[in-house]
Amino acid sequence: MKVLVTGVTGQLGYDVVRVLRGRGVGTVGAARAGMPLDxxxxTRAFVLETRPDxxxxxxxxxxxxRxxxxxxxxxxxxxxATRAIAGACEEIGAKLVYISTDYVFPGTGEAFYETDDETAPCNAYGxxxxxxxxxxxxxxxxxxxxIVRTSWVFGIHGRNFIRTILGFAKTRDALTVVDxxxxxxxxxADLAELLADMADSEKYGVYHATNEGVCSWAELAAEAIRLRGLSTKVTPVSSEMYPTKAVRPKNSRLSKSSLDRGGFRRLPDWKDAVKRYLAELKAIGE
Ligand SMILES: NC(=O)c1ccc[n+]([C@@H]2O[C@H](COP(=O)([O-])OP(=O)(O)OC[C@H]3O[C@@H](n4cnc5c(N)ncnc54)[C@H](OP(=O)(O)O)[C@@H]3O)[C@@H](O)[C@H]2O)c1
Structure with missing residues (x-):
């Protein structure tokens, strides 16, 4: 099997390549220069020339x-660009794994979103x-x-919320974070394993995939700071304290029953994932 991975300079693409190569799968990584998505x-020509499975x-x-x-x-x-990639995949008989987001949902209420719930994005990115x-x-x-909807992504190769919080926590006694x-x-690292399993299967469909459990940004910040052994105090605040250009959904709970139905293993608990991530950061001196 030959797999083409886009976005290899980003958080997820980097780990997907790492996982596939670790499994001995023939992998072609696409970056902006070879496959400019604008x-x-x-973009279409790159897929057709590569002829991946x-x-x-x-x-x-x-x-x-922005x-x-x-x-x-x-x-x-x-x-x-996604339409171009999908069209090229269809032409050459390749499978496509498209990464989507919790932001396709309106983010209201407190229920877990199922894959077939009504979508209504609250910002331009969504x-x-x-x-x-x-x-x-x-x-x-x-x-x-x-179609794999994920959320609140963090990985070794790129900027993310946990890195930002740990950076602040090094020099501050207290932080305010939305809760x-x-x-x-x-x-x-966890999501990449699942995506590699999917690409190797015929269990097509729409899935939600995140680490297990839910938390607020303030709880995530506090856990990362605790695991790092820092004493920075996290004060929970409401989103109104941090107005942003794009509206953020308050409810990003995604039901993972689609993974059960598809016969895929759920990802580990988020606290376990953060612990392993901090160990990975430590190993590179961060
Ligand atoms: N980050 C999150 O919290 C989050 C949440 C839900 C869903 N997702 C989805 O998960 C996927 C992976 O996210 P991520 O956090 O790994 O993203 P990321 O770290 O921001 O990486 C984005 C990747 O896309 C590439 N890219 C952007 N514009 C491009 C262009 N015009 N032409 C070619 N390549 C371009 C970037 O290349 P350069 O390095 O050259 O810019 C980079 O490799 C995305 O589909 C995202 O929508 C992310």
């Missing part, structure tokens, strides 16, 4: 606040990722695709 024709499409425009001002660019990268999902469905009438947005952190 150029759908070149499967594509794990991790690359995306992920600047959530997306409010760059809607067209965000849509081109997250929706139109709308572009949902358009990417539609593009996959439209372009791949064969149904040989996986009225609830969801599930997702360690790319």
């Amino acid at each position: 150029d759908s024709a070149r 499967a594509v794990i499409h991790c690359a995306a425009y992920t600047a959530v606040d 997306a409010e001002d760059e809607r067209e660019l965000c849509h081109a990268i997250n929706a139109e 709308a572009s990722k949902l358009a990417g999902e539609s593009a996959v469905r439209d372009a791949m009438k064969s149904g040989r695709f996986f 009225d947005q609830v969801g599930s952190p997702t360690y790319t």
Whole structure:
């Protein structure tokens, strides 16, 4: 099997390549220079030339606040390039694993979102990722695709909330962090294993995949600080204290029953994932 992975300079793509190569799977990593997603024709050509058996499409425009001002660019990268990739996959009979987000949901209430719940993104980034999902469905009438919605991603290769918090905690006695947005952190090392399993299977469909358990951003910050052995105090505050350009969903709880139905193993608990992530950071001197 040959797998093409997009976004290899990002958090998830980096770990997907690492996992696939660790399993001895022939892997081609695509970065911006070879596959510029703002150029759908070149994106399509890259897939056709590579002729993979499967594509794990991790690359995306992920600047959530900037997306409010760059809607067209965000849509081109997250929706139109995804359409080009999906169309090329269909043409050559390749499977596609498309990574989507909790932001396709409105984020209201407290219930866990099921995969077939109604979508209604509350910001431009979410709308572009949902358009990417539609593009996959439209372009791949064969149904040989996986749509995998994840949330609150952290990994060794890139910036993320945990790294930012630990950076602040080194020099501050106290931090204020929002506690009225609830969801599930997702360690790319864990998600990458699942995506590699999916690409090797025929269990197509829409899935939700995060580490198990839920928390608020304040709880995630406090746990990372505790595990790092720092004494910085985390004071929970409401989102209104931190206005952002893009609206953030307050409820990002994703039901993982789709993984059970598909016969895939759920990811480990988020606290266990954060612990392993801190060990990984320590190993590189962070
Ligand atoms: N981060 C989260 O909390 C989160 C939550 C839910 C879902 N997701 C989804 O999970 C996936 C992985 O996220 P991540 O955190 O790994 O993202 P990330 O670290 O921000 O990486 C994004 C990747 O996309 C590439 N990219 C962006 N614009 C591009 C362009 N015009 N042409 C080619 N490549 C381009 C980046 O390349 P450069 O390095 O060259 O910029 C980078 O490799 C994405 O689909 C994202 O939508 C993420």
